[in-house]
Amino acid sequence: MRLNALGGAAVLGLVITVLFWFDPLFIPLALLGPPVVGAVAAWSGLPWRWPAVVMAVAGLGALVSDYVVNQEDVAFHLGLTIFMVVLALVAWRLVARRRRGRLARA
Numbered sequence: 001m002r003l004n005a006l007g008g009a010a011v012l013g014l015v016i017t018v019l020f021w022f023d024p025l026f027i028p029l030a031l032l033g034p035p036v037v038g039a040v041a042a043w044s045g046l047p048w049r050w051p052a053v054v055m056a057v058a059g060l061g062a063l064v065s066d067y068v069v070n071q072e073d074v075a076f077h078l079g080l081t082i083f084m085v086v087l088a089l090v091a092w093r094l095v096a097r098r099r100r101g102r103l104a105r106a
Helices: 003-020 023-031 033-043 049-070 074-105
Strands: none
Touching (some): 003 049, 023 033, 023 074, 033 049
């Protein structure tokens, strides 16, 4: 994977970090965002590192920004980051396996 692709993943993660500050978007982004990012990445043929970087940057960005502003919720954001990375990778794996099966049959 090219460094350029990882840079794009990091930028998307930073955008998600900013969107986390809007309370109505937080839960959908934290719970629905990772599976969507993982599934789209797998369907697009991107390696597993891409959705992992997106979610890790988003979660760690939320951790740092919340710590700077409020000096709290560090453990919560660390746990949420791990959870989001796992969700994204599970979705990536499921879609990648399905995609490989379709390509093999074609």
